[in-house]
Amino acid sequence: MRSSDVLGYSFSAIRLRKMRAGLTTLGVAIGIAAIVALLSFTAGLQVTMTDQFEEGFGSDTLTVSSGGGIFDMLGGGSGDSDFSLLLNDTDAINSIEHVESTVATMTKTIQANFSGNVVPASLSGINFTAYTSMYTTFIAEVGSIPESPNDTDVIIGSLIANPWDNGTIIAEVGDEVSIVWTGRVNGSIVQTNYTGTVVAILEEIGGFGFGPSDMGFYIPIDWAVKFFDTDEIASITVKMDTEEQDEIDALIEEIEDLFEGLVTVTQPAALLGMMEDMLGILNIFLAGIAGISLIVAGVGIMNIMIVSLIERTREIGILKGMGMHGRTVLGIFLSEAMMIGFLGGIFGIVAGVFMGNLIGGITSNLGDSGIMPPGSPANIPPITPIFSFELLTFAIVFGVGVAVIFGLYPAWRASKLKPVDALRFE
Amino acid sequence: MTATLEYTMESEDFIPKVIEIKNLTKLYMMGEVPVAALRGVSLSVNKGEFIAVIGPSGSGKSTLLNMIGALDRPTSGTVLVNGTDISTLTDNQLADLRQSVGFVYQTFNLISRLDAIGNVELPLSIAGVRKKLRRSKAEVMLKIVGLGDRIHHKPSELSGGERQRVAVARALVNNPAFIIMDEPTGNLDTKTGLEIMEFAKKLNREQGITLIIVTHDLEIGSQARRTIRLRDGQIESDEVNY
Numbered sequence: 001m002r003s004s005d006v007l008g009y010s011f012s013a014i015r016l017r018k019m020r021a022g023l024t025t026l027g028v029a030i031g032i033a034a035i036v037a038l039l040s041f042t043a044g045l046q047v048t049m050t051d052q053f054e055e056g057f058g059s060d061t062l063t064v065s066s067g068g069g070i071f072d073m074l075g076g077g078s079g080d081s082d083f084s085l086l087l088n089d090t091d092a093i094n095s096i097e098h099v100e101s102t103v104a105t106m107t108k109t110i111q112a113n114f115s116g117n118v119v120p121a122s123l124s125g126i127n128f129t130a131y132t133s134m135y136t137t138f139i140a141e142v143g144s145i146p147e148s149p150n151d152t153d154v155i156i157g158s159l160i161a162n163p164w165d166n167g168t169i170i171a172e173v174g175d176e177v178s179i180v181w182t183g184r185v186n187g188s189i190v191q192t193n194y195t196g197t198v199v200a201i202l203e204e205i206g207g208f209g210f211g212p213s214d215m216g217f218y219i220p221i222d223w224a225v226k227f228f229d230t231d232e233i234a235s236i237t238v239k240m241d242t243e244e245q246d247e248i249d250a251l252i253e254e255i256e257d258l259f260e261g262l263v264t265v266t267q268p269a270a271l272l273g274m275m276e277d278m279l280g281i282l283n284i285f286l287a288g289i290a291g292i293s294l295i296v297a298g299v300g301i302m303n304i305m306i307v308s309l310i311e312r313t314r315e316i317g318i319l320k321g322m323g324m325h326g327r328t329v330l331g332i333f334l335s336e337a338m339m340i341g342f343l344g345g346i347f348g349i350v351a352g353v354f355m356g357n358l359i360g361g362i363t364s365n366l367g368d369s370g371i372m373p374p375g376s377p378a379n380i381p382p383i384t385p386i387f388s389f390e391l392l393t394f395a396i397v398f399g400v401g402v403a404v405i406f407g408l409y410p411a412w413r414a415s416k417l418k419p420v421d422a423l424r425f426e
Numbered sequence: 427m428t429a430t431l432e433y434t435m436e437s438e439d440f441i442p443k444v445i446e447i448k449n450l451t452k453l454y455m456m457g458e459v460p461v462a463a464l465r466g467v468s469l470s471v472n473k474g475e476f477i478a479v480i481g482p483s484g485s486g487k488s489t490l491l492n493m494i495g496a497l498d499r500p501t502s503g504t505v506l507v508n509g510t511d512i513s514t515l516t517d518n519q520l521a522d523l524r525q526s527v528g529f530v531y532q533t534f535n536l537i538s539r540l541d542a543i544g545n546v547e548l549p550l551s552i553a554g555v556r557k558k559l560r561r562s563k564a565e566v567m568l569k570i571v572g573l574g575d576r577i578h579h580k581p582s583e584l585s586g587g588e589r590q591r592v593a594v595a596r597a598l599v600n601n602p603a604f605i606i607m608d609e610p611t612g613n614l615d616t617k618t619g620l621e622i623m624e625f626a627k628k629l630n631r632e633q634g635i636t637l638i639i640v641t642h643d644l645e646i647g648s649q650a651r652r653t654i655r656l657r658d659g660q661i662e663s664d665e666v667n668y
């Protein structure tokens with residue numbers, strides 16, 4: 001029998017049971033849609049995260065901080081440790097081999113008041129010039145970064161100037177800003193005021209990480225020391241002149257030894273790798289969940305094919321009685337499963353693309369529309385789901401594959417029926 | 427002394443044998459108990475014969491027909507169909523052999539979702555004939571059985587007699603070596619049954635098609651040239667009616 005005739009015959013059988021075939025197809029479509037939506041979304045997430053991390057983390061830097069390290073840094077809090085890094089600790093680090101330069105960062109949470117618009121911000125006291133040479137993202141979009149700044153010079157991130165990202169500008173270059181810090185100095189709670197002038201607004205950076213941030217608020221380190229009346233700093237960023245992991249590991253150890261293990265040295269590049277691994281696991285996990293729904297659909301296919309096998313026993317007897325080969329019967333049943341798998345795959349992809357975009361749209365709206373209040377530790381970058389050719393091919397192949405695998409047993413049983421027995425079947 | 431011939435040739439030796447059966451037995455297992463459906467049947471069928479197989483229900487008529495039609499294998503004995511021993515064939519070879527046998531069943535056995543022409547096309551489709559050719563062949567065949575105006579009717583839209591005519595058209599369409607019919611009139615009223623028989627006789631007379639018909643209707647059996655009586659899986663009599 002010709003393949004086209006086998007397909008035509010299978011199709012006539014499917015058409016007879018539209019409802020049943022339709023529901024089974026729906027089952028496959030749901031599984032495929034879940035796979036496409038979740039995997040396209042995680043692929044988009046992966047790209048966005050990697051981009052963000054690569055921007056936010058200098059690949060040739062280390063971050064030295066007291067206490068818990070990375071998790072404190074991202075959370076903006078301070079560690080439980082009694083130990084604090086001091087401003088002049090940079091001198092000791094600078095003398096270690098493979099250290100090119102260092103930047104000390106003092107971090108405080110403040111309220112910034114731009115003529116009545118009060119925004120919470122994370123203030124960083126830094127050396128502007130050293131910071132500029134360390135991070136390529138520390139670039140002024142408006143104004144300029146002064147080489148020898150005045151004490152009152154303030155540089156702000158783009159989301160401080162434009163907190164809702166919708167054109168409502170609350171700060172411009174030249175504006176005065178009054179900074180209020182409430183904190184504890186020598187045991188008593190004090191509120192300190194400081195008036196600065198915005199000299200530069202940074203280019204939009206996006207993302208999150210160790211370096212400059214769109215929510216950042218930067219003042220010269222010397223003034224921070226005076227203002228907060230302390231030379232305790234949050235972290236020291238080290239720029240290295242090597243990319244050899246052996247040398248980097250040695251350097252990390254040396255810095256830790258220098259502070260007798262009281263500091264945490266974080267290598268952002270290694271974190272990036274870790275993050276990618278975690279995304280990979282997330283990917284497998286989500287694909288697994290979607291895969292399970294497809295297996296459920298496969299069991300559905302098997303179920304209707306076994307029902308169909310029983311209903312059509314006599315028909316199989318008639319066909320075999322006319323000289324149809326067992327493998328043609330197998331082909332007819334498998335084609336039916338394949339058509340369901342293929343149709344389910346197509347519908348699933350369409351629905352999956354729709355759902356993927358929907359998820360992507362919801363998450364990027366969270367970042368853009370001001371649902372997240374200004375001052376949140378990190379703004380969520382928009383995630384564009386990625387529907388790669390590989391993903392869509394995989395979806396179809398997987399849909400058809402599951403259908404065929406679960407259709408195999410009923411089809412095999414149909415092909416093995418003896419014509420006399422099948423013809424006697426009532 | 428003149429040499430004596432050991433064997434005298436008879437004219438019948440020159441007529442090709444379509445079917446040759448020797449000592450055919452068939453056992454079915456009913457659970458643990460073997461049931462002998464056929465117990466040593468021997469017969470041969472020449473090309474162009476018209477044979478009626480009659481006998482009471484359960485006498486093994488269908489079992490015999492299934493062997494002849496290559497639907498099943500014997501337990502012992504030989505069944506030669508067109509010279510090939512069916513017990514030596516693989517499943518696929520057996521299937522190929524069935525493509526050259528026309529089978530008509532008591533219960534019509536049409537595919538209900540296909541229309542008349544779709545049913546008649548099936549044997550051709552299985553044999554790998556192209557769509558266009560098999561359409562026209564099937565259409566001609568339906569005209570021959572008198573259903574030229576019913577080709578797109580589904581079996582459910584046809585009367586019993588019409589259904590059986592579709593089944594006959596289906597059996598004939600692939601130029602079979604012979605046609606076997608298992609109680610083809612059993613589900614039809616007498617008048618319609620006789621019509622089918624008339625048609626079968628005509629096919630045999632005019633086209634020379636070899637026909638074996640199983641029936642328990644003696645009137646229908648008497649229309650054949652040769653009648654084989656089965657009883658309890660054995661041939662009781664095998665006679666030619668003049």
Ligand SMILES: Nc1ncnc2c1ncn2[C@@H]1O[C@H](COP(=O)(O)OP(=O)(O)O)[C@@H](O)[C@H]1O
Pocket residue numbers: 424454455456461462463481482483484485486487488489490
């Ligand atoms: N597949 C089978 N399994 C078990 N017994 C069978 C089977 N087919 C036929 N028989 C038995 O073999 C005997 C002959 O059956 P069958 O050839 O159908 O008779 P007939 O067609 O003359 O009525 C019966 O006793 C029947 O019950």
Ligand SMILES: [Mg+2]
Pocket residue numbers: 487488489608
């Ligand atoms: Mg019978």
